[in-house]
Amino acid sequence: MKPTWMNPARWLCTGALLATGHAAALEPDALFAKLTGSVWAVRTFDAQERPLRAGSAVVIAPGRLVTTCHVLAKASNFVVKRDNVTYGATLEYPDPGRDLCQIKVANFTATPVALAPAGGARVGQRVYAIGNPRGLENTLSEGLLSGLRGGDGEARLLQTTAAIAPGSSGGGLFDSDGRLLGITTFAARDGGNLNFAMPAEFLAELPARAQAQLAARANEPEGAARRRVGVALAEPLRAGDALEYVRTDRLTGNRTPVIYRVDRVNGDELSFNAGSRVEKANGQVVTLTSSAGGLFDSASPPGGWAPKDDLQPGMRWHLDYVATTGDRLRHELTASVGSEHTMRVDGMELNVMRIGYEGWIFASSTTSLPLTGASTRFRGAAWYSPELGRIVRFEGEYQRGVSSGANESLELVRIQR
Template sequence: MAMKNSLRWTSLLIAGGLATGGAQALEPDALFEKVSPGVWTVRTFDAQERPLRGGSAVVVAPGRLVTNCHVLAKASSFVIRQDNVTYGATLEYPDVERDLCQIKVANFRVAPLQIAPAGAARVGQRVYAIGSPRGFENTLGEGILSGLRGGDAADARLLQTTAPVSPGSSGGGLFDSEGRLVGVTTFGVREAGSLNFAVPADFVAEIPARAQAAMARRAEGGDGAMGPRGLTDPLRPGNALEYVRTDRLTGNRASVVYRLDRITGDELFFNMGGRIEKADGRVVTVASPAGGYFDSSSPPGGWGRKDIKPGMRWHLDYVATTGEKWRHELDAVVVGERSMRVDGTEVRAVQIAYTGWIYASYGTGASLVGTPFEATAWYARELGRVVRFEAQHRRGNSSSTSESIELVRVIR
């Protein structure tokens, strides 16, 4: 009898513990049903409204989602989508160092996901990734949390997982077995099988403050801004130039990063050869027009050169080497010089105005009828590069583009 009472008492203790110990692990189908409404697909577009790339985003607050900044890096505009529902979205706060961007969506009433408490992630726990790999919306993948990387370094911490992460998954959710967001999936190592990574979800709450602090530092030239020597020092492999590209018709802003991969002879290779420059800043080739017209309409040598002086004029007739590869016929004039602030440092920039025509390609030749094109470049001779560029292209009565791109910092 004593043994039966003991067993009964033990059973009651176990049952009571389960009843009062908090939420229980969900079965994968129940977990998916609970959290998938809060995971959306991101679609990005260039200045001509052509599709660029896809990614994912997670709902973190009313009308607010978070994705990876690299998903938006080349976009002039972007939308979020789930099933047949699409919303236009705008960038609100970028935290480029942690690759987390908060976006804003008007009239969006999807409930935010629950975020796991800071420090709750533990190696060996079961985790689930939900995103849009290769464009397949709301795909569920299962794995374990296989490592916590980066120690206490504020910007280096990553969650390592065996849950699958593929192109298109970036910005998606990594959830624990209770359906709480533990990470934002970021990238996978293709050659290493199930070696995938996510940014900790406890970083999400810090995005607005970090983005505002970074903008203040750049504006004031305080901590974190490059001083005069840092701005003009020669670039080294691993350094990067961060521009902000703005669609002036919609107000959409996106970060464009040119990362220096290697230096061969007197040539600098950015973004895996997507942009190649000479050591003096002259543009050799642009294979990937990440910067909109700044790249796709770039003349031979680029939009500026070190020998320019106020009053100089010249004529350009060339076929762009990337994008639509259209013929450009432009007149250039140096209209003046002024001080500009770049990454907290004052630089002198020469202003160059370009006016003329773009002729679209048809078959093996170019159209005989051109469309008006205007651009203005501010070229800093001490940096050997353009620090701001604006372009307007009118392609017809109902189609026009107005955009700008501006150097905001040098990442070393």
């Protein structure tokens, strides 16, 4: 009698089972052809029909798409578009805690995508991102699933080397069979090939979570909404949470969203945007390697703009340092703490202290700029909230020559949970 491993019929049967249990991996061109009609661009507008943001969305059911909530933030209306076809859309199920929003479109016939099995994501598997980076519709990028980030027994973030860029947020991350693994959400600026997506298995919970949140708010007594916002703001940050700031160029009026997303909590240290920013729980900066926040980051002192544990009105100190990001300029500044007052953040009144900065900046031996020896006046201010343990607003300006300089502000608008 032949051993079973030599039986051709057994091998044939096994092969048939494998063939029926696992779809063959698609070549990238075939995968793109299959999926491109299911990924659309999103455009948002304010009450005056002025453009706000651009993103992507994935069709998950007839007339239903999912995007990231931060793409829709502050929009009065929005549309989905592909090539020369545009549809008006409405918000159906918001889940800002996971940054996932389901939208609906009437008379919409685009084909829904298939979802990958829950919990099936594997580090090292080949993945593909499809979205609309920087307005370039229907863009495919290839990479690996490079990490499963999060805690509490669930993967709160999928890390990938597949390239994404502004405009990709809300697009799809697919496996080699063309099944949806996740919704792309952000990339770490200046952090190497580090990009992230929310797991697709969260989509099944989206309607229930959204309805539960709306029901809870409808049953709140008068005044509870303000207290709820305050609690949400003050809760400790967890992996997957994000700080959403708006950076404004005060010379041109251009406004840009800046997201600092928590990818890891290690004791009293929080890692943002794949480790490009690491802070203590009180907001003091441990390391900083990215200038995602413009001057807020590129001119940051060691420890950040509120580096002392017990700030009191009237405190003063002197700083002499070389910034670790941007042009790596040398700064000689004097800091002084003003009196306490209040500032509204995401609907809540917070006590804040204004820390003013005055001084000079110079080219240093580590910068790529010419060492001319000339100094440039620098002025800045940071508003620190002890309740949140972080800066909620920053302003800075300097002028170098007639064509170089900056005048910017950065303001916290909400915390995504």
